[in-house]
Amino acid sequence: MSDKKEAGTNGHAKSEGAASIKVLRDRHGGMSAEMKEYYKELNNIRKLLFDALKSGPMTVPELARKCSLKSETTMWHVMAMRRYGEVVEDKIQGDYYSYRLKEAH
Amino acid sequence: MSDLNKRYDGMVIGAGIAGMQAALDLAEQGFQVLLVEKDPSIGGVMVGLNKVFPTLDCSSCICTPRMAEAAHHPNITIQTYTEVLNVDRNGPGFNVKLLKKPRYVDEDTCIGCSKCELECPVLVPHEFDYGLGSRRAVYIPHSNAIPQVATLDVEHCTFCGKCAKVCPADCFIYDQQPEEIEIEVGAVIVASGLQITPMGAKAEYNGDKLPNVVNPLGMERIQSSNGPYGTVLRPSDGKIPKKIAYVQCAGSRDKTIGVSYCSRVCCMYALKQALLTTHYIHGVEITIYHMDIRAFGKGYEQFYRRAMDEGIKIVKGKVAKIDETDNQDLIIRVEHLDEGGRVEEARYDMVVLSQGLMPAWKPGSALGIDVGEDGFFESVNPKIKPTLSTMEGVFLAGVSAGPKDIPDSIVEAGAAAMEAANYLQRTTKPKVTA
Ligand SMILES: Cc1cc2nc3c(=O)[nH]c(=O)nc-3n(C[C@H](O)[C@H](O)[C@H](O)COP(=O)(O)OP(=O)(O)OC[C@H]3O[C@@H](n4cnc5c(N)ncnc54)[C@H](O)[C@@H]3O)c2cc1C
Numbered sequence: 001m002s003d004k005k006e007a008g009t010n011g012h013a014k015s016e017g018a019a020s021i022k023v024l025r026d027r028h029g030g031m032s033a034e035m036k037e038y039y040k041e042l043n044n045i046r047k048l049l050f051d052a053l054k055s056g057p058m059t060v061p062e063l064a065r066k067c068s069l070k071s072e073t074t075m076w077h078v079m080a081m082r083r084y085g086e087v088v089e090d091k092i093q094g095d096y097y098s099y100r101l102k103e104a105h
Numbered sequence: 106m107s108d109l110n111k112r113y114d115g116m117v118i119g120a121g122i123a124g125m126q127a128a129l130d131l132a133e134q135g136f137q138v139l140l141v142e143k144d145p146s147i148g149g150v151m152v153g154l155n156k157v158f159p160t161l162d163c164s165s166c167i168c169t170p171r172m173a174e175a176a177h178h179p180n181i182t183i184q185t186y187t188e189v190l191n192v193d194r195n196g197p198g199f200n201v202k203l204l205k206k207p208r209y210v211d212e213d214t215c216i217g218c219s220k221c222e223l224e225c226p227v228l229v230p231h232e233f234d235y236g237l238g239s240r241r242a243v244y245i246p247h248s249n250a251i252p253q254v255a256t257l258d259v260e261h262c263t264f265c266g267k268c269a270k271v272c273p274a275d276c277f278i279y280d281q282q283p284e285e286i287e288i289e290v291g292a293v294i295v296a297s298g299l300q301i302t303p304m305g306a307k308a309e310y311n312g313d314k315l316p317n318v319v320n321p322l323g324m325e326r327i328q329s330s331n332g333p334y335g336t337v338l339r340p341s342d343g344k345i346p347k348k349i350a351y352v353q354c355a356g357s358r359d360k361t362i363g364v365s366y367c368s369r370v371c372c373m374y375a376l377k378q379a380l381l382t383t384h385y386i387h388g389v390e391i392t393i394y395h396m397d398i399r400a401f402g403k404g405y406e407q408f409y410r411r412a413m414d415e416g417i418k419i420v421k422g423k424v425a426k427i428d429e430t431d432n433q434d435l436i437i438r439v440e441h442l443d444e445g446g447r448v449e450e451a452r453y454d455m456v457v458l459s460q461g462l463m464p465a466w467k468p469g470s471a472l473g474i475d476v477g478e479d480g481f482f483e484s485v486n487p488k489i490k491p492t493l494s495t496m497e498g499v500f501l502a503g504v505s506a507g508p509k510d511i512p513d514s515i516v517e518a519g520a521a522a523m524e525a526a527n528y529l530q531r532t533t534k535p536k537v538t539a
Contacts, residue, residue, distance in 0.1 A: 021266030021279050039226075072316040075340060
């Protein structure tokens, strides 16, 4: 619609992706300390949840207990995993769905 | 560099349902229209709603054809992810300064394949789901977004460069910069719409602290099949809620929070959400606590009756406080107004605060039109010409001019487009001299 590529970048993104991203990183002074912390925490939580789910389907409260995470944090991450196709709903247990890793079926 | 024209007959600010309708109506009369939207996609609030009262039509199903119509109209140019910096009078028309924010993606070559989004390693709370769902740092806003192109949120970027590596269309432009664009327009229609009152507005409801006290737009997403959970669950732990309460006027008709007016749509959206939830969850019990129910539109009173017939409890009661139990259930302290002020504490799985509507945009000096005491744009003649702002050549449509529902927003958009067309005819036609 509106943006036109600027001279020098058009068509080069794929082959020179690493070089170009450096421009963006430099312009923004790299990742902020806050973002670094956020990203580290994100990966830690995801690893905990993946490892826990390897032992079988679980509800959000069960996962939260097993991983010692806040249950709303667990919920948000399980729903993110669901959205991006990493977990799927399994059976309903009482008032809760249980979730399992997609590959594990 | 922008490939926009230097001049448009009309500029519409905000591409929600009102802005899209105004742009279409003006374009249909042969005027060239620039439709400016600050978000990455057009569609406004309506494209994220689940279903609409009182017909219960699927909201995105009736909104997306309108979005496509605007996008494909030969007389409409859409400029998304763009802010309005300044609108200055120049004769009968205006000089406009816009700021196109960088997406770091070429909108013309991106094919919307989502490969970059699937590869991106960062998860971020998704604005479209009011934080309940997630997106990646590079993302396509949603499946109905127009344009269907990726945006890189640089604040959450790890600068790994994977997005460009997997892009089959070579569309990443990592050195894209914000771009100031200057144009001239003959008339302006403001359709900048709404935000809801902040969830923390009433401290005693803990709406900004307790995960199961939900905002009503979040509830629309929870109910949507393409929403954050795919089914109705509560945010704290994924429990299928069996008892839900609505607190009416949680963000309206209350001087203490600076919103003394009635927001006009909250009774109806609460009734709609309540009724729909009974269709989604077998045996769910829903109570709506209210001061009085205002069901003023065509078919609305009948809808209210239907909700009661289908078992929604409508209780005249003033909610004083909402607290959380150890398992994150909620305790509502309510004073029953029809029972001599009897005070009761009731337990719920989830509570929806029926927050009111506030204006989304406060332009300050960027656009010199007057704002009323309620914060919405003022009309110079609210009875006879409600779409005329206090500046000649600037017209108002939708919630930017005051709380209203979708049908009223559409009607007002048509009226604003007609007033703008008349103005353009008047001011651009050569003067006939005797
Ligand atoms: C929970 C809830 C449920 C509802 N359910 C219903 C329903 O079932 N039926 C019904 O009839 N109504 C319903 N409504 C009301 C409905 O949402 C509004 O009537 C409608 O969205 C108003 O449309 P609009 O175009 O005026 O505003 P919006 O939808 O808010 O659109 C405004 C657009 O302008 C953009 N914008 C804002 N500022 C700027 C700027 N400075 N520059 C560029 N762009 C800008 C915004 O990003 C947005 O895209 C509901 C409201 C709520 C809160």
